[in-house]
Amino acid sequence: MQKEGKVVPLAAAIDRGGRTPLPCLPVLLLQVRDKAALQLRQGLQDLFDNADDTLFEMADKAFDRGDQNLYFEAMRDLRLKRKSIERGFLDTFYDAYARMGQVDPLARLAEPGDLRSKAQAERTAAIEGMVARVLSRDGIALQQLGLRLQALLDRPLYEQHNPLGPAALCGYFLEAGRNLGVGLRVKLVLLKLFERYVLRDADIIYGEANQLLAAAGVLPELPPAPRRRAEDRRMRARRGVAKLGQAVGPDAAGQALFASLQTLLAPLRGQFAPRLQAVATAQPISTADLLRLLSHLQHYVPATHEDEDFELGQQLEQLLLRVSVRSGTRRRIEVADEDMINLVGRLFAFIRNDDNLPASLRALIARLHIPLLKVALLDKGLFSRASHPARRLLNEIAGAAIGWECPGTSLRDSLHLRVERTIQRLLNDFAEDTSLFAELLEDFLAFNQDERRRNELLEQRTRDAEEGRVRARQARHQVQQALNQRLRxxxxxxxxxxxxxxxxxxxxxxxxxxxxxxxxxxxxxxxxxxxxxxxxxxxxxxxxxxxxxxxxxxxxxxxxxxxxxxxxxxxxxxxxxxxxxxxxxxxxxxxxxxxxxxxxxxxVAEDIVLAIAEEPACAPLHVAHAQAAALRQVQRLRIGTWVEVLDEDEPLRCKLVARVDSSDRLVFSNRTGMKVREWNAASLAQALHRGEVRVLDDGLLFERALEAVLDELRQPRGV
Known part of the structure; x- marks a missing residue:
């Protein structure tokens, strides 16, 4: 059951979800079904991945508290019922596919016109608009698919009986979400998301199905349907990537910087694969051959949860030995390439030991060692340009995930999954086209912008709540004073x-x-x-x-x-x-x-003290002389500074989101904007002095790593 999320058994997993066996359908139709099911499943996953953000934005914009609660309740229901909706959608799709051409897939959802409520009419109008848009874009491809399915089944197949038609797909979604406890407004929002993330790629489903059937000899004479929409989308993506990737290429400043570093890197030569490097007669391999060896190793980088020992130097040494045996000539790595391997290796050694980053993030970023090494071999501008896409991608990932709290596999949030997906994409697809980094950077920036905006809204609510608490304390003090003056x-x-x-x-x-x-x-x-x-x-x-x-x-x-x-x-x-x-x-x-x-x-012998729901977390403390430096550090803390709290079993990372000067309180929240700690200046200084709290360095990761490596290389060697 743990393998359902992996690529290889996915079709089998979907196939097991079907309720009706399909012995009567040709194998070719089963292949069409499985391809379509894979695409539909991916679209549904994208839908639910983005539904939370969409509903949260709508809740934030709602003026009425009832509307806000409506959207928040919908978010909760979707999280709880997501898996059952996905499973129900695919089950309904399989049932309709099993009875292709026999029944109308939407028959269960149809209702007499005089019994249709206003809400149902509004929902129907929305679906009709969605279907019309799909037909206007992909109608020809759908018609050709219908003709091919009809020819293969050898019986009429009307449009309403096609289980891959847009109306049928909408019907499956409505049927799967029938038990979702949400109102019409939320259902309309979900239908919009269904159009955006599932129906938008209907042309891919129809195109792949037509291609598969035509290749198998089913009406191959039909002219190919126009692929304008899909091709335009891909061309736009390639043009956008090209614009971002134009900066990637030979860089004179990068070449000069690396040349100056080679003198510092010289003492490290010979430490890598010494048995091969020390042979005087060994012939150097070209950088292109080295890149091919690295691309081969890239696909064997172990997952972060595996304990396999994967040391790049040893792996390359073994490959060089195999190359030497096959060619009959001792082979070694060029001096410049060896220097680059050593430099990038030092960078990742710093990253693996940088306790400013969560341990889980360090393990993930360590998997980028080979892709970043290949980029450095291809383009020395990685070291001289802060705007380099590979460098920026590394910095953006580290900056976005600094507040991780070592989540387990069952607690990974959308950011954790996005980082994993980005890194895995590089390991799977990156060969020598560095524009892939630009493409992934653009995607990650768009994702992180939404994530950051959402967290900022929650942080602002935390700040507002803290300001309200301060005013409540001030009011309580004034009321207590008035009562005591008169009664005590x-x-x-x-x-x-x-x-x-x-x-x-x-x-x-x-x-x-x-x-x-x-x-x-x-x-x-x-x-x-x-x-x-x-x-x-x-x-x-x-x-x-x-x-x-x-x-x-x-x-x-x-x-x-x-x-x-x-x-x-x-x-x-x-x-x-x-x-x-x-x-x-x-x-x-x-x-x-x-x-x-x-x-x-x-x-009334004693002062009257009014009850309050929550007292300050820390009473004012006297600052000892030894803590004066820590107090100055606290006073310099800026909003957005990350700290790590070490006074519990599991370290807690939190960010300064509010400094309430009137009550001398510093409020910290976790990465999602929820308040988790508060101190006054003296108590935080004491915690810093004792080592119970430490301030994290959230500067750009690549810059910090490069600066640390250069400082290390410049240190005089010797005793």
Whole structure:
């Protein structure tokens, strides 16, 4: 079961997904089916790979919280049901293919017109538009495929019975997603994605099927269908790659730089494959032959999870021995090529030991040793031009993935999969055409731009939340101060103290947060509290109290209603307040008796501290003199700086996303923008001083590696 994702058994895996055996169909039709299934499966994978980003963008743009929740719920459902939808789509496709020409593949989805709801009508209109666009582009190829299938089956095959028709493909998708708990808007979005990632390549399905059938002698006389769309797409891609790859080629500055480095590299000569290099009569092989040997080895680079010992020098030595035996002449590597092998080897040795990169990323990048070595042999400009596509691709991968947290195979996210796919593509396809790096760079930049924009949105939400927390703390401090000024050190009725601390504090908080300390709402809330306390302090003149009570009661009711205090609790408070007013008019203090329990009084002896959901992670610390350097380092940290936390079993990588100066807090998030740590400046300086946290160097990887290697080569050799 673990091999289903690999290339070789994919067709077999798809074939097992079919529900109906196909003994009645010719083998040629089974081949057409399998080719189409492979293409459809890839399109569905692309669809689901991009659905998350699309729905997230729509949720971010939605103004209504209900719409946001709708899209977030759809994202969750898609993740959970992705595999079942893919499997259901292929199962339905196989069923329709098994009964080709016998039934309408869309029969199960058809409904009487008078029973069709407005939503169904809108969905149908969307599908009809999608089908019309496919037919306008690829109608001729589809017609030819229908004629060939009809000739092979020896029975009529109407357009609606063709299991590869665009309407049928849409039907399979709708059938597979029937149990997906999403609304019409999300379904329409998914249909758009289906058109973009599956139906856009329908011409490839039809073209390959027609080519296979024509080669087998099924209506070979039909003229080839126009391949304008597919060819135009490929030509555009080649032109774009050519523009990016124009800079790749001989570079005078690169040649000069490498020539200057050869003097530094001279002491390393002879260390590589010494048994061959030391033979004076050995004939050097050309750079072209060396490239061919490297291309051969490139396909045997082990996967990162395998423990095979793959040392490039040993592998090349074995190949040179075989070449020497076959040719009958000792062969060796040219001096300049050996210098380049040593230089690139030192670069990758630095990368493999660079603890600024996650271990999993180092293992992946190490697989690029041979492709980068081949680029360096072909184009010395790799070392002199920061804009070189191979150099930029390495830097972009390292920069995008610096925040990885050593994910396991079951936890790999879209970025991890994209990096793996990019590196594997280079190992599979890169021979000597360096424009492949430019093509992959363009793809990775486009992908990473979307990934970065999504993470930046989440980081901004984290910053907004932190600013909100700071304001909440400031408001809480002001409210606590107001309450303590009026209540602390005095005896008050317990019911009043309880109401002010538990309920009226919320009225004050709301006024401060919404309108500020200078607002009329804040002053009115304070005035109401002062009036309440004054009204229950005996002795009170009945006439004066009667004049102030109506306004006081109205202000209290309005304020408590604004914080949604329970109506029963509000009614109970006002009943007891009436007793307090009567007692104040009588000029008596609370005495034990029938009302004593209800109107008991308390001494507010300590400061009132309001409850808050989340306290600061670190209390302020005194900075020791030995930590002064670490504190200066903290003060210089810029937004976006990565650190690694080493105080737990698994190291945690996080990025500084917010510096809240008013509360001396530094907030860090993981790569996806979720908050994971916070410190104040002193506590972070202490953690840095103790080695519990370290700042990562997120500079350009190739530049750092090259600078380190050059510094090492320039070191005087000797004792």
């Amino acid at each position: 050190g005095q005896v008050w009725p317990q019911v009043v103290v309880q109401m002010l601390v538990q309920s009226w504090s919320q009225v004050l908080l709301l006024a401060w947060l919404k309108q500020g300390a200078a607002s009329q709402a804040w002053r009115d809330a304070l005035q109401t509290m002062d009036t309440l306390l004054a009204s229950i302090t005996p002795p009170q003149a009945p006439q004066a109290l009667l004049q102030k009570v109506p306004g006081l009661l109205k202000a209290l009711r309005d304020g408590l209603a604004s914080v949604a205090l329970d109506s029963a609790a509000t009614r109970e408070f006002f009943l007891q307040l009436e007793q307090l007013h009567l007692r104040a008019c009588a000029g008596t203090e609370g005495q034990p008796g029938s009302e004593g329990q209800r109107l008991s009084e308390v001494l």
